Amino acid sequence: MQKKKITEMGRLSVAEFKQAKKLPLTVVLDNVRSLNNIGSIFRTCDAFGVERLMLCGICATPPGAEIHKTALGAEDSVSWEYFETTALAIDRLEAEGYTVCCLEQVHESISLENFEPDFSQGGYALVSGHEVDGVDPIIVDRCRHCLEIPQVGTKHSLNVSVSTGIAIWHFFEKYKRFAPK
Numbered sequence: 001m002q003k004k005k006i007t008e009m010g011r012l013s014v015a016e017f018k019q020a021k022k023l024p025l026t027v028v029l030d031n032v033r034s035l036n037n038i039g040s041i042f043r044t045c046d047a048f049g050v051e052r053l054m055l056c057g058i059c060a061t062p063p064g065a066e067i068h069k070t071a072l073g074a075e076d077s078v079s080w081e082y083f084e085t086t087a088l089a090i091d092r093l094e095a096e097g098y099t100v101c102c103l104e105q106v107h108e109s110i111s112l113e114n115f116e117p118d119f120s121q122g123g124y125a126l127v128s129g130h131e132v133d134g135v136d137p138i139i140v141d142r143c144r145h146c147l148e149i150p151q152v153g154t155k156h157s158l159n160v161s162v163s164t165g166i167a168i169w170h171f172f173e174k175y176k177r178f179a180p181k
Contacts, residue, residue: 017077022051024123026093030086030102031057031130032160039070040161041128047075048172051123053078054093058087070161074178084128086139093125101145102127102135103167109148111159112170119178124171127163137160 012020012079038059055061060081061082062068062075070114093100099117102125111151117124127143130134134157140146149158149166156164 003067003131012111014073014077017046017049018079020049023049023168023172023175024119025175026052026054026123026125027164027168028054028086028089028093028100028125028127029056029059029129029160030127030135033131034127034160035060035064035067036070036120036158037070037131037161039067039072039075041164042067042078042080044076044161044165044168045061048168050078053080054083054089056082056083056089060133086136090125090127090139090142090161097122098125099123099137099145100125100127100143101141101147102140103153103163104129104130104140104146105148106140106146108129109146112147112167115145115147115158115170116170117171117174119175126164126167126171127161128160128167 027041027045029038029041038055044052060067067075092099098124103126127139129136147167149163
């Protein structure tokens with residue numbers, strides 16, 4: 001097999017991407033400290049057409065060489081906003097009618113493969129948290145759903161950019177089945 005050339009992939013320009021229909025999902029980063037993780041999440045948001053990214057608390061914001069290293073320009077294509085606190089971002093999302101979910105291991109969380117988003121009810125927000133501490137418990141309590149990715153290994157969690165990517169893909173796959181052609 002021969003690898004595809006970039007010109008064969010039919011990718012959108014940044015301007016075309018900004019105008020394209022988006023996955024009705026906003027990703028919220030709750031105090032993610034690693035610029036590489038933030039950049040990686042930007043790139044994943046671009047790959048799956050996420051409508052926007054909200055960076056909160058200690059999250060770094062573009063422009064920045066460390067974010068760019070993993071975002072590879074997605075920081076220019078994905079719409080983003082900064083909020084001093086995650087609570088302020090959640091306030092905005094609730095006012096806009098979003099169903100707010102978080103990725104966190106809590107009692108009574110929903111295993112990701114069993115979560116069926118209902119896009120007929122509006123958009124979703126996905127909150128991902130700090131690399132060590134996870135999503136702040138105050139924010140967890142404000143979320144309508146807590147989603148958990150099933151795991152079988154010895155580690156208790158996945159890297160935040162990996163887990164966020166898995167969850168974004170889940171929303172993307174469910175939306176593809178819902179969205180009118």
